[in-house]
Amino acid sequence: MRSAVLFGLLFLISSLALGQSKYRRAVAKPGDGVNTLLYRNGLNPSQHLRQFQQLNRANLTRRNGLIIGRTYLLPHRSAPKAAVKTTSRSKTAAATRSTATRAATSHGLSTTPMLPSKLFGPAYSPVPVRDRALRGAVYYLSPGHGGPDPGAIGTYGNSKLAEDEYAYDVTIRLARVLMEHGATVYMMVQDPNDGIRDEAILKTDHDEIGYPNQVIPLSQVYRLRKRIAEVNRLHARHKGAYQRLIALHVDSRSAGQNIDVFFYHHPGNALGLRLAKNIHKVFTARYKRAQPNRPYSGNVSERGTLYEVRNSRAPAVFMELGNIRNSKDQRRFLVPDNRQALANWIYEGLLADYTGR
Structure with missing residues (x-):
């Protein structure tokens, strides 16, 4: 039983480590805020701020600020939206937007x-x-x-x-x-x-x-x-x-x-x-x-x-x-x-x- 629990803990730790290894990392530099760090790495705060805070909760200040010199995990970029098939209705809408x-x-x-x-x-x-x-x-x-x-x-x-x-x-x-x-x-x-x-x-x-x-x-x-x-x-x-x-x-x-x-x-x-x-x-x-x-x-x-x-x-x-x-x-x-x-x-x-x- 003890060996099974130990195996489970090792599996959980290795899974977390593997999960974190899939994220890009960035070091906070003097003058950086969270938005600045995200922008510099091609991420939009309006889309990625919440996930960034969840990933790095242990490394943020009480007010969710950065600590200079700390390494932070970066969220994955949002996947591009699927292309929409053009119909006569969408063409009309596009023409309206253009006008x-x-x-x-x-x-x-x-x-x-x-x-x-x-x-x-x-x-x-x-x-x-x-x-x-x-x-x-x-x-x-x-x-x-x-x-x-x-x-x-x-x-x-x-x-x-x-x-x-x-x-x-x-x-x-x-x-x-x-x-x-x-x-x-x-x-x-x-x-x-x-x-x-x-x-x-x-x-x-x-x-x-x-x-x-x-x-x-x-x-x-x-x-x-x-x-x-x-x-x-x-x-x-x-x-x-x-x-x-x-x-x-x-x-x-x-x-x-x-x-x-x-x-x-x-x-x-x-x-x-x-x-x-x-x-x-x-x-x-x-x-x-x-x-x-x-x-x-x-x-x-x-x-x-x-x-x-x-x-x-x-x-x-x-x-x-x-x-x-x-x-x-x-x-x-x-x-x-x-x-x-x-x-x-x-x-x-x-x-x-x-x-x-």
């Missing part, structure tokens, strides 16, 4: 991606549409500087770090995430050959162009005037849609000053204030989880002097991602996973703003 889509587009509710896949580079193309959580939303993404103006410059060893390169990499990563969830995205600055880069030191170049295909002028005033004129022209085209402008910059202060991410909006613009607060809320929560012993000092404030937030007809938020001259802040930019985490956190804030409108 509705054209009608929505004519009223500014397009969810057609406005960015070519090649803009993301070969390693990140094409862009899969994972869900339609942001369908109907239109985003204008404006990375700081570009072209003849590299922006703030930091030093890392013998290398120079240019603000425009790191702001662009976070922005193009954000663009990809937004497109994965059905948003219409315009990159107001585009680099034809950089794509998303996974190097620590991003090479400085000056070949960026302004949307749709304009030379970026050296004059900051003229440059921003042209950029926002394009945003406002597109804003009129998408009249009636939910539209937001996100401007991403990297600050330059004293090398000894370590700063958190700051959010600026135009005074009196309630929608811009709400947008900034929604993103700030996500950053506060993520920092608390990733660095529980360090208070997060980033805040939301008015900045009426910023040209982009003052003149954009789309409600806007202007973000300073850190101090490129500070060695601690530089880790926020040099590690590609950290740049992706910044993009993912911004997306989560944008999603909260869109769904709560």
Whole structure:
């Protein structure tokens, strides 16, 4: 009898081990939330979150958060839906949907991606549409500087770090995430050959162009005037849609000053204030989880002097991602996973703003 019980226990243990061995695994990195970990591994949280929590219950915090350095089991990807045989009725329904889509587009509710896949580079193309959580939303993404103006410059060893390169990499990563969830995205600055880069030191170049295909002028005033004129022209085209402008910059202060991410909006613009607060809320929560012993000092404030937030007809938020001259802040930019985490956190804030409108 005892040997039979022992055999049963051994069989159960081996079965559990065999079952777990069939799952892919992923290690939680600094800045990861469950959603970020799932997205990075090609999984949609809306479909896989519950199963992930069940698989990893023993390795999650009390609030179902990740523990940095722990290995987590990943749910299996959902099987594709079976093809449906086309009938005259389904053809009619498809034609109706097509007509509705054209009608929505004519009223500014397009969810057609406005960015070519090649803009993301070969390693990140094409862009899969994972869900339609942001369908109907239109985003204008404006990375700081570009072209003849590299922006703030930091030093890392013998290398120079240019603000425009790191702001662009976070922005193009954000663009990809937004497109994965059905948003219409315009990159107001585009680099034809950089794509998303996974190097620590991003090479400085000056070949960026302004949307749709304009030379970026050296004059900051003229440059921003042209950029926002394009945003406002597109804003009129998408009249009636939910539209937001996100401007991403990297600050330059004293090398000894370590700063958190700051959010600026135009005074009196309630929608811009709400947008900034929604993103700030996500950053506060993520920092608390990733660095529980360090208070997060980033805040939301008015900045009426910023040209982009003052003149954009789309409600806007202007973000300073850190101090490129500070060695601690530089880790926020040099590690590609950290740049992706910044993009993912911004997306989560944008999603909260869109769904709560």
